Amino acid sequence: MSENSVMVYIQQNEGKAADVSLELVSKARELADKLGAEVSAAIFGEKVSGEVSRLASLGADKVYLVEDSRLKYYTPVPYSKLMIQTVSEKKPQIVLYGATTEGRDLAPRVASHLKVGLTADCTDLQIGDHTQKDTEYKNILYQIRPAFGGNIIATIVSPEKKPQMATVREGVMRMAQPSPSRKAETIKIKANFSKDDFPSEIIDRVLQAKSVNLKGAQIIVAGGMGVGSKDNFALIRELAQTLGAEVGASRAAVDQGFIGKEHQVGQTGTTVRPKLYIACGISGAIQHRAGMDSSSRIIAINSDAEAPIFGIAHYGIVGDLNEVIPKMIKAYKARV
Ligand SMILES: Cc1cc2nc3c(=O)[nH]c(=O)nc-3n(C[C@H](O)[C@H](O)[C@H](O)COP(=O)(O)OP(=O)(O)OC[C@H]3O[C@@H](n4cnc5c(N)ncnc54)[C@H](O)[C@@H]3O)c2cc1C
Secondary structure (H helix, E strand, O other): OOOOEEEEEEOEEOOEEOHHHHHHHHHHHHHHHHHOOEEEEEEEEOOOHHHHHHHHHOOOOEEEEEEOHHHOOOOHHHHHHHHHHHHHHHOOOEEEEEOOHHHHHHHHHHHHHHOOOEEEEEOEEEEEEEEEOOEEEEEEEEEEEEEOOOOEEEEEOOOOOOOEEEEEOOOOOOOOOOOOOOOOEEEEOOOOOOHHHOOOOOOOOOOOOOOOOOOOOOEEEEEOHHHOOOOOHHHHHHHHHHHOOEEEEOHHHHHOOOOOHHHEEOOOOEOOOOOEEEEEOOOOOHHHHOOOOOOOEEEEEEOOOOOHHHHOOOEEEEOOHHHHHHHHHHHHHHHO
């Protein structure tokens, strides 16, 4: 049976759907509305049925589900077998995965088995038409991502084969407001596992809690090369602490060893969307902007009035951050 749907693979941990998967269900709803299609979600795990209502509230019409204690944690062989089975049976037009370690492992296995295309690390998805060798393809998926070191934004299409598949980075798509009254149909997929489908077993998992929560931060104070040194990053930390903010950084600052990689914002770091982003001594290269230009308010502090960051900043301060930041801290403390 061929289904007119946009399917999302739901990554889960201890039975809870990952944020990136919920963001993708929201985006899938938007795409499906343009296509006049349904949204389906595929979720596998030990106990995952508790997530059906959440997936429905964000826009899923159908949830394909497999519950089996052996699926408690992701392992490549059984998960890819199930996903290949689900996609082959339901034949969605589009399948989306989070560009996480798990999604990056699973999606290529499914794509190579089904011999369909896959675009990794998309930063946008749109629906449009495409003409190729005199053939016009209507309503296909534009898979949009930076290419050639971020110097161009490429639109990639795979019009000839279905499903069209893409992975999308965490935090790039906006999670919709849930509508608790929305309902989804739950469809249990019958898995035919043999013992060969479980060649590996997870005996123990040791999780290291994230020390930096850039994605969840409402305010981020980020430092770049203009900060000048590891020691001078104390100024960035002080402003962040004063404002109750998280500390971010450009890649150049990370590469110089001013601060750890977990603080990096941008194309190869974290994509953030805080209420306020303060960029200090950051020039505003496209790869940095790709990770923060959806922030609600951007303040840039830079000694070069021509720095590209001013092109996207809502408020710009031209000056030496070593003078500007202490004044900001003083002014803020004087008001609270
Ligand atoms: C494939 C690829 C992926 C990349 N991914 C990322 C990414 O994820 N994130 C990222 O950030 N970059 C990324 N980059 C790197 C990016 O191209 C830039 O090199 C980097 O963002 C520059 O960092 P910066 O703005 O801190 O440094 P610079 O470009 O050197 O800018 C420093 C700025 O500080 C200002 N300044 C200097 N002194 C002061 C002062 N005292 N007070 C105020 N301002 C001052 C200068 O005027 C300048 O504008 C990537 C590059 C490639 C090729």
